[in-house]
Amino acid sequence: MSAPLAVDVLLGLILVGLAAQVAIGEHLFRAIVFYVAFGLSMSVIWARLGAPDLALADAAIGAGLTGALMMVAFRRLVEIDPKQAQAQATRSSALAVLIGVLAAGMVATIGLTALTLEQQPGRAGLQVMETLGDTGLGNPITGVLLVFRGFDTLIEMTVLLTAFVGSRVMTTRSRFYVATIAGFQLPLVRTLVAVILPLAALIAMHLLWIGSDQPGGAFQAGSVLAGAGVLLLLTGTLLPASKSRALVRLALVAGVASLCVLVLAPMLRGQVAMAYLGRGSLLFAEALMMVSIATSLTLLFAGRPSLKVGRP
Amino acid sequence: MTDLLALVFLLSGCFFIFAGTVGMIRLPDVYCRLHAMTKADNLGLLLICLSLSLLDGRVRIALLLLLIWLLALLASTVSAHLIARHSRARQVNERNGG
Numbered sequence: 370m371s372a373p374l375a376v377d378v379l380l381g382l383i384l385v386g387l388a389a390q391v392a393i394g395e396h397l398f399r400a401i402v403f404y405v406a407f408g409l410s411m412s413v414i415w416a417r418l419g420a421p422d423l424a425l426a427d428a429a430i431g432a433g434l435t436g437a438l439m440m441v442a443f444r445r446l447v448e449i450d451p452k453q454a455q456a457q458a459t460r461s462s463a464l465a466v467l468i469g470v471l472a473a474g475m476v477a478t479i480g481l482t483a484l485t486l487e488q489q490p491g492r493a494g495l496q497v498m499e500t501l502g503d504t505g506l507g508n509p510i511t512g513v514l515l516v517f518r519g520f521d522t523l524i525e526m527t528v529l530l531t532a533f534v535g536s537r538v539m540t541t542r543s544r545f546y547v548a549t550i551a552g553f554q555l556p557l558v559r560t561l562v563a564v565i566l567p568l569a570a571l572i573a574m575h576l577l578w579i580g581s582d583q584p585g586g587a588f589q590a591g592s593v594l595a596g597a598g599v600l601l602l603l604t605g606t607l608l609p610a611s612k613s614r615a616l617v618r619l620a621l622v623a624g625v626a627s628l629c630v631l632v633l634a635p636m637l638r639g640q641v642a643m644a645y646l647g648r649g650s651l652l653f654a655e656a657l658m659m660v661s662i663a664t665s666l667t668l669l670f671a672g673r674p675s676l677k678v679g680r681p
Numbered sequence: 682m683t684d685l686l687a688l689v690f691l692l693s694g695c696f697f698i699f700a701g702t703v704g705m706i707r708l709p710d711v712y713c714r715l716h717a718m719t720k721a722d723n724l725g726l727l728l729i730c731l732s733l734s735l736l737d738g739r740v741r742i743a744l745l746l747l748l749i750w751l752l753a754l755l756a757s758t759v760s761a762h763l764i765a766r767h768s769r770a771r772q773v774n775e776r777n778g779g
Contacts (some may be wrong), residue, residue, distance in 0.1 A: 555766075561759045568752075 408432030591662025
């Protein structure tokens with residue numbers, strides 16, 4: 370076995386092992402920790418597969434923010450129903466084992482079939498690479514997300530908005546919110562915030578700016594900003610607020626709105642809907658998408674419709 | 682020569698990370714484990730970053746790797762401090778019958 374193959378096989382085994390720990394782990398909290406580790410290994414695997422965009426997104430959203438959201442959900446569960454939060458997992462039933470074995474068999478069959486198939490050149494991929502030059506973009510992922518399959522991205526942003534609205538509907542009566550944990554006024558933590566915050570802003574802007582030509586873009590930039598938002602919430606610099614604000618609502622819909630503008634604007638100029646308007650239009654849409662993504666993820670973590678500035 | 686130096690750094694980095702992991706699994710309490718994790722792992726990470734920047738040879742990459750190490754150092758310092766503080770507060774609480 371060659372060295373790169375050994376690394377890949379090892380990574381695959383780690384991924385399966387972590388997934389099994391998430392599914393059959395005895396304790397809920399343990400499962401969350403393993404899920405975060407799963408997200409990190411997944412991002413390493415995306416990097417090995419030569420998909421840095423996905424690796425970035427998976428590290429930031431899959432491991433970082435989803436982990437934070439699940440931790441805060443666990444914390445609320447501890448407050449609402451301590452017994453359930455501490456409960457050991459029930460023993461798996463025979464049916465679950467059967468379904469698991471069948472699913473594994475199906476995946477194995479598909480995988481083995483795919484290995485025996487002759488490799489076909491991906492026609493869609495080739496077409497993207499051929500026409501990418503006309504758009505003036507350097508990153509094919511951004512080209513696909515915003516030019517060739519822009520409609521999908523519009524729907525994705527709508528899904529995010531709908532998910533946020535759905536969570537608001539579910540938690541309107543909830544009394545629980547992120548508690549600023551004692552000890553966060555320590556000088557050490559203040560220093561951490563003072564160093565991390567400007568860096569996070571810088572990294573987000575960098576990811577947004579280079580997104581047209583290199584790995585990066587609105588989703589990665591937005592989740593880095595949301596990570597900074599989570600840090601601010603945990604340290605009490607920002608606090609969850611119950612009174613909704615117009616500015617926050619505007620930030621939530623900005624992404625969907627900007628993509629709608631991208632769809633409709635060409636029609637004003639007599640072109641077909643969604644005709645490509647150039648790099649500037651994409652940067653405009655991506656910047657607003659970044660704001661929306663960061664705001665919705667931060668607010669999901671806060672569990673409240675708005676934010677306010679905490680004590681200095 | 683550079684490759685050899687990089688190899689030495691890489692292997693010793695792996696050794697320190699391995700030692701830190703062993704410490705985390707084997708040591709008896711939270712404070713000892715934190716000690717093993719933060720100190721050994723950060724030294725290991727520094728050695729691996731050194732080795733990688735030697736292999737790459739570009740100053741820009743070396744500086745980026747240094748930045749990554751500094752960020753990891755900052756994050757592990759603060760989180761270790763918070764975990765230790767939390768654990769200590771709980772111990773004091775339990776001792777006072779709380």
